[in-house]
Amino acid sequence: MDLSEIRILLLGDDNVGRTSLIYSLVSEDVVPSNPLMGDASVRPTTDDISIPPEVTRARVPTVIMDYCGRQPMSPDEIDDLLLPMECPSPNPLLQSSRSLYSCIRQAHVICLVYAIDSRESRDRLLSVWLPLIDRSATTIPIILVANKFDLVDDETQSINNDENREFFRLTMLIYSRIEACIETSTRTMKNISELFYSAQKCVLYPINYLSESTNKLSKRLKQCLKRIFTIADQDHDQLLNDCELTNLQDFCFGKHSTNNDKTTIEQLKREIKRRTPNGIQNLTNQITALTYQGFECLFELYLNKGKYETIYTTLERFNYNRKLELCVPNAPEDLAGELSPSAIDYLTGLFRRFDQDHDSCLTLNELNQLFESFIEIIPSFPQSLSKIQHCIYLRLNSSSSSTTTSKTPLLTLSGYLAQWFFLAQSQPSLTYSYLFQLGYSYALSTIDDTRLPSRMTYICHVYGMSESGKSSFLKRFVSSTIYQVRHSADLAEKLNNKTKAFFSYDYSSKVSVKQKKFYAVDFVRVLNETKCLILEECHRNETDEKLTFPQANVNCFLIDRTHPRAFSNVATIYLQQTDYPRLPCLFLLTKADQLSVKQDYPLPIEFFCRQHKIPLPIDYSALTSQSIYSNLNQNQSQLQTTTEHMSQSWFTNLLFRSQTNSNRNLEPYSPRGDKTRHQDDIYVRLGYLCVYPKLNYFTNSTSDFTNTDALLKYSLYASVVTLGLVTVARMFR
Numbered sequence: 001m002d003l004s005e006i007r008i009l010l011l012g013d014d015n016v017g018r019t020s021l022i023y024s025l026v027s028e029d030v031v032p033s034n035p036l037m038g039d040a041s042v043r044p045t046t047d048d049i050s051i052p053p054e055v056t057r058a059r060v061p062t063v064i065m066d067y068c069g070r071q072p073m074s075p076d077e078i079d080d081l082l083l084p085m086e087c088p089s090p091n092p093l094l095q096s097s098r099s100l101y102s103c104i105r106q107a108h109v110i111c112l113v114y115a116i117d118s119r120e121s122r123d124r125l126l127s128v129w130l131p132l133i134d135r136s137a138t139t140i141p142i143i144l145v146a147n148k149f150d151l152v153d154d155e156t157q158s159i160n161n162d163e164n165r166e167f168f169r170l171t172m173l174i175y176s177r178i179e180a181c182i183e184t185s186t187r188t189m190k191n192i193s194e195l196f197y198s199a200q201k202c203v204l205y206p207i208n209y210l211s212e213s214t215n216k217l218s219k220r221l222k223q224c225l226k227r228i229f230t231i232a233d234q235d236h237d238q239l240l241n242d243c244e245l246t247n248l249q250d251f252c253f254g255k256h257s258t259n260n261d262k263t264t265i266e267q268l269k270r271e272i273k274r275r276t277p278n279g280i281q282n283l284t285n286q287i288t289a290l291t292y293q294g295f296e297c298l299f300e301l302y303l304n305k306g307k308y309e310t311i312y313t314t315l316e317r318f319n320y321n322r323k324l325e326l327c328v329p330n331a332p333e334d335l336a337g338e339l340s341p342s343a344i345d346y347l348t349g350l351f352r353r354f355d356q357d358h359d360s361c362l363t364l365n366e367l368n369q370l371f372e373s374f375i376e377i378i379p380s381f382p383q384s385l386s387k388i389q390h391c392i393y394l395r396l397n398s399s400s401s402s403t404t405t406s407k408t409p410l411l412t413l414s415g416y417l418a419q420w421f422f423l424a425q426s427q428p429s430l431t432y433s434y435l436f437q438l439g440y441s442y443a444l445s446t447i448d449d450t451r452l453p454s455r456m457t458y459i460c461h462v463y464g465m466s467e468s469g470k471s472s473f474l475k476r477f478v479s480s481t482i483y484q485v486r487h488s489a490d491l492a493e494k495l496n497n498k499t500k501a502f503f504s505y506d507y508s509s510k511v512s513v514k515q516k517k518f519y520a521v522d523f524v525r526v527l528n529e530t531k532c533l534i535l536e537e538c539h540r541n542e543t544d545e546k547l548t549f550p551q552a553n554v555n556c557f558l559i560d561r562t563h564p565r566a567f568s569n570v571a572t573i574y575l576q577q578t579d580y581p582r583l584p585c586l587f588l589l590t591k592a593d594q595l596s597v598k599q600d601y602p603l604p605i606e607f608f609c610r611q612h613k614i615p616l617p618i619d620y621s622a623l624t625s626q627s628i629y630s631n632l633n634q635n636q637s638q639l640q641t642t643t644e645h646m647s648q649s650w651f652t653n654l655l656f657r658s659q660t661n662s663n664r665n666l667e668p669y670s671p672r673g674d675k676t677r678h679q680d681d682i683y684v685r686l687g688y689l690c691v692y693p694k695l696n697y698f699t700n701s702t703s704d705f706t707n708t709d710a711l712l713k714y715s716l717y718a719s720v721v722t723l724g725l726v727t728v729a730r731m732f733r
Helices: 018-027 075-081 092-097 099-106 119-134 157-174 192-204 219-232 242-253 259-275 292-304 308-317 341-354 364-374 402-407 413-426 428-437 440-446 470-478 488-492 497-502 566-576 605-611 681-691 708-731
Strands: 006-012 049-051 062-066 109-115 142-147 178-183 211-213 280-282 288-290 388-393 457-463 515-526 529-537 554-560 585-590 626-628 676-678
Touching: 006 018, 006 099, 006 119, 006 192, 018 049, 018 062, 018 109, 018 142, 018 192, 062 192, 109 119, 109 192, 119 142, 119 157, 142 157, 142 192, 157 178, 178 192, 192 308, 219 242, 219 292, 219 308, 219 364, 219 440, 242 259, 242 308, 242 440, 259 280, 259 288, 259 292, 288 292, 292 308, 341 364, 341 413, 341 440, 364 497, 388 413, 388 470, 388 488, 413 428, 413 457, 413 515, 413 529, 428 440, 457 470, 457 681, 470 515, 470 529, 470 554, 470 585, 515 681, 529 681, 554 566, 554 681, 566 605, 585 681
Parallel strands: 006 062, 006 109, 109 142, 142 178, 388 515, 457 529, 457 554, 554 585
Antiparallel strands: 049 062, 280 288, 515 529
């Protein structure tokens, strides 16, 4: 609950027994009569009574207030009584009664008391007290209390009971905020404890948010139940079987399943089937499942039977407050920008659930439906990212018709998960909020995952002068061609706001001109492990500015062989890096399909690389599907092409533990001398340099990084380091 305490206010005319109700609750006895009380307007007063939190199920302290100020004598005094305390009153007799306004504003529930033997006190409820409360601009619930029930004569008791119930019925029709009517007696202790327990329940479990009309669920409650049903449906068949119902019950009320609970579920199913024919679906002759219509009918049964506590307990477990508003907890301060293995499995399950045509791709409508079904609160964008338009290249499905692909892009599972990894790195709090709203915390309560999370996301900064091929380099990471490759900003124009936030698109910003940042996100295989590689396009003037991912793992420098000052630009950027030791880097001579020009730099490229212990540049062309690993003297002789197509949605193999090798899987101990590599080898090499940065120092001009000798050197180095760590650990055991 979002309440620090529950405040119950007792209102009514003098001599109706308000003080007696409080004293009877506390001391289980009546208030002794005072013969010295001559003036009816002066009566015993009591201080606020505090009830400890152990009494209520929600563990919330309760305070009972009794208004002892001057009573309103006529409807004309209502406006004056409701003035704030700082406003001067034209009537000096009402200066001491000004606390009525603050009492009503502080209360969570009002018990309006009248004497059952006084028709005047009952009539004043309609003429004075209820209009006064109604005009106080509050929506707190009201309980009508017919006190002094012991004074009713036995002969006229039936008549008074019928008259009293008719008064209750008519009054509740006029004032919808009246939630209960109770008859009490401080002489016989009738319904004393029930009165204050009902007042607590009115605050803890308000019925006005659950029902719009008699015995009908409110529209907002149906929206909450739809989301809960979707989360609880773990097998994605639009049905809740007995196992899913038991898991839901254990999650909401604790694990105490017995044979009686199973009998109760079967009884509820029979009652639901009697009320709603489509509420129960037969799977086999003896196995049935609950549909969403039956799920709504179940909560209508709880509503009709007055089990408001059961409804609110279920809502509270899914983080809804008493106003049926979803409350997302704040993200931990030490939140890491990585997805756990169980989170990846859960997100993959959501992808499968909303892939209605089972083509391993999500259309824009299916993607909108996924987020509309779960997300209710869109977290605000960080101030640092509000002026940036993120353009993210993801792996989209390629169609046989190029026109169809441009009109209806399809998001593959690889691109879908890649965007989640990007979001976790750039906005961990938004990722935490989305995972929470998607029901990931509920899924964790039903599984026992012992897998340890490991680092999977690595950042690569791509530098180069204008028109050096940075955009083409990013596009080729996710596509087999550089033409008609769409980024997330293009897709976001056809998506709803909830899905736009998933693609890091700030829909709420009013800034028309934004700085565009380009990224490419996909997966590579490093020693049979899948890693997510984020390529961020950088410019020279951004070296001193705050980047989206300032902590990179590897730098990639693109040198335009057709521009004489391309290497001078790259060398300047490289030398401006002040971090030591410098990050591993990779130099690429782009536009390998064109003739190169002499570079305007004092040092030759080969000498510069050897001086700084950098691997020699690799020839690269975005127009071909092949890269050449060579030194500068062998550029033209080793340029070859291939028509091998890049793999599509290969990340599915990892999720299902497939043993087949992907085209992007480069084993380190490959045969020496094979110089024809696939285009993906460039990105695999970046992945290796991210995970094993020391490989940067073992690379030479005559062989690439998969050279057996180089890897044997690195393996020896890693073995020595591992042996040293084990020795140190044994020393401190």
